[in-house]
Structures are given as structure tokens and as C-alpha cells.
Amino acid sequence: MPVEAGNDHPGQGSAYSACVAAAGGDFIVNVEFARTRVLTWWSGSLAAVTMAIAVSLAIAGPAPPIVPLLLLGALVACTEHLVLLRPPTSILGTGVMLSMTAVVVFRDDGALLGPMVVAMCGAVFVPHLRARAWAKIAFNLGYFGLSAAAAAAVYGALDPLGSTTAWRLVAGIPASAALVAVNLMLMTVLIAIRDGRTPRRVLFELAPGNLEVIPLALFGVLLGELALDLNALVVPLFVAPLVIARQTYSSAARLEAAHEAVLTTLTAALEVKDRYTAGHAARVAVFADYIADELGLGPRARRNLRFAALVHDFGKLVVPNSLLNKPTALTPEEFEVVRRHEELSRELLAGIDFLAPRASEVVGHQDVDDFEGKPTVAHVVAVADAFDAMTSTRSYRRALSQEVAFAELRDNIDVQFHRRCAEALIAAVTRRGEHYGAGYEVDPGAWPVPPPARGTGSAGLGDLAPGWEGAR
């Protein structure tokens, strides 16, 4: 299941996120819970209760019409594992929507049994069957079946109170809420048992994601009314474009990830030329993403920023290796050659539509001199680039400490750096408890010729090293 780059779930590390992450984004509970006896008993009991209810209903009450039952059940079985939407804290599949559709479609015949059977078809998950994960299948049977039964019961209780389409749609709201409530309760118990945590805490973490399910459930109610008005055959006609949209969206996410991988490969090529900047572009992209996260930018803006950060130094690919690694100061002619990479970077980036308007800014970010208003791509890249340059060892100077780098950022606000970007990066690194710079570098001794402790090469910033005469 594709995970959109940068789309971190809030509360990373929470039980729900771990559950989702372990599931690879599947709405079906694909938790890797340990095969503990308690969990097994819990899952088995749930499935047993659900099946007992279903069998009792099948014996006692009117049977739901077979054609819609088979149709909706097959749709749920085939599409439940396909994530449709990814709101901030949850993942949504077709099962919720089609369960509510079944609640409406079967309201006159098999009002409880029909939705239960349709929903339980969502437990038919081929990977679980192949892996013989009977506990998971049992849990899902109970989880889906009881949720649908609760929704159907509430809907059935409210339906006789009104006869208009509008009233029936309104009745779908508490029914959807009942479905979500039972979902939440059963999942909370599962996670609490698995992790040994208090149910209250787990409930608090899971609740936001489950609430986002309600609009999709209401969709299902509308679809059910449409199916009743016309024919249940319209349901596949509604679901088919959604499934295609989902597959297309997945392809787009995969292509975006592949695109980023391609750019990362090219930065690796750059690092073959200049090992002192190994990982520089990737780190600048990470820092740019930190800033974007602190500034509250959306997924597309963050993606564009990461891309801009990865490519901002592409022109270095054409700078001779001897100049990139020169330990001493560059001559004016050599400096011009190195600066030429900026022109080339500009020319290269102009060929990419969404970057073309900002190519000059991205490449010449150190020349940006307007720090009023909203931060731009150039402002973000400037701060990220400078921070990494200061906290990395180069051929002409060793890494500075993180404290010195932070001080440099603060001292040059509105001179070289945009205030919001500088403060955002400092806050992000501090909040994450991360450390960069002197003493925290990877493989600090792995240089063929160790660079000087403080240097005066291009952008050496050696004068910022503490203890150096003339330090500011």
C-alpha cells in the first residue's frame, strides 16, 4: 500500500499509528499482535457471538433478498482492502460505506442479518487466508459484523418515525455513529490487551481517526437510498470509479516516490564526485521538510520543497572534482567556475514546470534579500542549506557545533535568513531531540586527509569556531 512521502500520521508511535503502519495502511485490522491466549480468546469469542447472532437471525427472521446480498457481499470482499481516502488520522476503505448501504437496502427484509453478512464479507482477506491467520479473521468477522448490526439496529429503530427520503438520510447519522462507536470500542479493547495499556488512553488516540469515518458512512446511506430507488446494480457503478480513482492515486503516489528516488540517486552521483558533501542534498531536504512541518504547510507544498531542496545544487554535477574538494582558498578564476554551477542549476530547473518560476530563487537562495512576508521556497532552502553546511565537515573545515550553527542562524535573521524559517528549523531540531555538527557526525574519522579544524576556504565559516582568534 503506498505511503505518501512526508505524510506522517500525527501521534507517531501511538497504538493506532503502529497498527496502521503495521497494516501498511489497510483498513482491515492487520495487526501483528502476538499470539497470546487472551487475544485469541477475545477474537474467538467475538466471532462466536457474531456468528450466533447471525444464525439466530437467519432462523428467526425474514431472509434478506439474495441478489443484493451477494452483490454487496462480493463488492465488500473484493474492495475492502483498497484504501479509498487518507484523511489526516485515518484510512478509509469501502467496507464502511457498503455496510451502511446494506443497512439501507435491507431495511425492509433482513434488516440486521443482511448488513451483518455483507460487512462480514470484509473479513475475507486473501493474505490472511493464505497466512492462515485465523485469529485475525475471527476478530474481523466480529469487528465488522457487530458494527454493522449496531448501525442496522439504530437505523431500524429510527426509520419508522418518518417516511421521507430526507428523514431516512437523517436517520443515517446516528446509525453511522453507532457503527463507528462499536468499531472504536472493539478496537480499543484489542489494542489495550495487546499493548497492556489503559483502555482510556487507547480510546483517546483512536477516536479522531474513527470520527473521520462518519462522512464516508453517510455516503453509504445515500448510496443505499439510490440503490433502493433504482436497483442494487447501481452500487457497482458507483464503486467502480472510486476503485479506479484509488488505483490511479496509488500509481501517482508510487511515481512521486520513484521520482524522489531518482533525484536521490542523482545526488548520490554528486556525492561520488565530492564525498565531503555526501548526503548534503538529502539532509537539506530533511531540514526543509522540518521547516515545512513547523510552518504547517500542506503535503503538496512539502513535496515541492523536498524536491527543490534535492535539486538546488544539481549544477555541482558539472564542477570539476578537483575544485569541489580543494582544501585551500579558491582563486578568483576557480571561484567563477564553481559559481557557474548556479547558472547551470538555474537553466536545468527552468525545464521543470513547477520549479521554473522559482528556479532563480532556489538556486541563488543565498542572494535572496527580501525577508518580509511569507517565507518562499528560497527562504526555506537557504536556512536548510546553511544549517547543513555549518554542521557538516567539508574539505576546508570541520563541522561546527549545533549551538554555533543555531547562533549563526539567529544572528543573521533578516540579513540572510527569513525569521520564520530560522526559528522553525531551530524549534524542529530541538523538539525532535536531534543533534548535528561537531561530535555527532557519522564516521567523523573516515577522511583520507582530515580537513583543518577551522578553514578559510569558500564559505569556510572557520571564524565561527569557538576559540579562534577573531571569533565573533
Added chain:
Amino acid sequence: MSTRALRVAITVGVTAVSAVVAGLADPGGPAPGLIILGGGIVVGELLPLRPPVRGSVPLSFAVFVVLAGQTGLARYAVIVIVAELAASMLVEGAFISRVLRLAARLATATAVIGAVMAIDALVPDDTEVVQLVAALGGAVAALVVGDLLHAVGSRVRVRRGLQRRLPISLTGRSADLIIVSTAVLMTASVEGRDEPGFGLWGLAFCSIPLLMAWYATERLAAARTTYDQSIQTLSVLPEIVGWVPHGRATRVAQLSVEVGEELGLERWELDRLATAALLHELGRVCLDDPSGSAPDAIAGAGVQILSATDELSGAAAILEAELDPETAPVPYATAGAILTVVGAFEDASHGRWPESQAAAEEGLASLRPSYDVRTVRILETVLDSARTRP
């Protein structure tokens, strides 16, 4: 707000106001609904589905089908003509392309109403099944006509274009499936059954999957555009610096793909060959002497760079096949041979073969003694075709 979003918003606003006015002037009449469907046509033209391996499919195709089921021929014609004229003013493009687009849409709309009327005439019963079958026929007619017109409009050689576009391919036909299913669904929801049904609210509700599909295809199209542009940008990097002649990568890629088509390579093989051709010289960036290094060293460095990611590993395998054709796996050996021959031709003709027949002849003459005879012959055929192509 983007230009397109603004145009959609204006269209929706104007349609809403017009529908309200019509509703006040003619309460309970069909005018508001027909105006909304007309507005839907305009919006549909502004929001085309752009699947990867097919021409774009405007969402208005689905609305044509609904409109055909809701009104008679005269009103249908008036609404379609007015809506398409309005859409022609809102879509971007040169005047002549807008005129051609308008003509194509009117032809498609004619096919839709023709199919619906024909099915209604063949089956006189006015049951809901017949209505849905008529909607299905109308949607299919729209897609077939639209596809044919696109093939012709793309200026591909018609016979080859039809051979490539008409065979059913799931990847290319996903947009068709979306339009067909949504058109039938919309028709059914607007028509209703025993009860009045959802009417135009059903139209709005049933457009949700269509709009979601549109958003997804736009996202994929944008990702594909950015990806292709990035590859293109990297391909010109050696040219910008002056290590290789300007335009080399594009010429080699174009010619390699045409030779590959003649040899019957699949679309995905051609895409991989094009990528390998575009990034063939990228390995120079890693070398100490980028402009003077041997071809094998350049290709070897290129293999190292490209093989680092899954997406480019196929292109890397083609470059590797160039270096060692004897041991290369079959899928890559052919592509590698094509790239070798075309690259040598480009170098021998000094890049002047597109405009100078003498340069092309000189290039071919240098290839004949040393390279695969079949590939050289096919290259010759491709060059001849290029010369005679309008």
C-alpha cells in the same frame, strides 16, 4: 486560485444563477434542470480525465448521455451547441485548435444522441432497462468517436494510430470505464424509477466518484509530467556544459524509439529504451575527464548511477547490455543494440541527420561495415519514412 479553478467557479456560479432565474420564471418546468446540465457540459470540458496511455476524455461525455435521455433532439442540439461554444471560450489553446476541438465535441455529441435515439427506436418499450441500455450505448458511442477523432487529431499515421489505440487495454480504458459507469449511473439517478427519485440531486451525488477519479488522474498526470521533465532536464545536463552536442540526447532517444517500434517492442520497452537513451551520457558527471573519456567508461558510470534506483534499473540494464551484449539478457540485448547503432549513427552524422540527407547518408555508410545489419536496415527505413512524413 488557479485559472482553471476560477473558470470552473465562474461557470458554476453563472449556471446556478441562470437556473434560479429559470426556476422562478418557469416553476416546475424543465428549464432549470437543462441549464444545469448545460453548465455541467461546460465544467466537464474544463475537467478532462487524462489517463496515461490514452487521449484525454472530458467529463462532459457523461453529461451528454444524461442530457440525451432527458430531452428531445432540438433542445439537446441547442444546449450542446451553446455549452460547447461557451467551453471553447474558456479552454486554453490557439484559435484553430479550439475550433477543431469544438467540431470534435459536436461530432461526439451527435454520436451520443444518435446512439440513444437508435436504441430507443429499436426497442420501443420505455422501461428503465431500455433507458440504461440507451445510456450505455450513448456513452460507448461518445468514447469510440472521441477516440477515433483523437487518433486522427494526433497526426499519427492513421493506420498505425488505430492499431495502437483501438485494441482493448485495461490501463488505457480505465477512463472509459469511469465515463460509462458514471453516465449510466447519472442517467438512472436522474430518471428515477417508480418514485421521482433523486432528480438533479442524484446527478450531483453521482458526480462525486467522477470528480474523485478526475482528481486522481490529474495527480498522476502531474507526477508523470514532473518525472518526464526531470529525466529530460538530466538528459540535457551534458549538453548544457558542452560535453556533447546540443540536442543529442533527444535525437538519439527519438530515433531509438522509432527503430524500436519498427522492431515491435512493447510500449513499456520503448519507454525504458527512451529513458536509457536520454540518460546515456549522464555518467560523464562522475568522471575526472567528462569530455574526453571513452564510451565504455561513460556507459559504465551511467550504469552505476542508474542502477541505484528501481525506477531506472531497467535503463541501467540497457546501458549494461551495450557494454556486454553477448551476456545481456534478451529483453535488454535488443534495446542495447538499438542504442549502440543509433548512438554511433548520431556521432557519425555529427547530429546533422535531421536536416541534412548527406549527413544521414554519411552516418549510415559508416555503420554498415561494423554493426548489426538488420538494425542498420531498419534505421534506414525509419530515416526514409521520416523524410517522407508530412
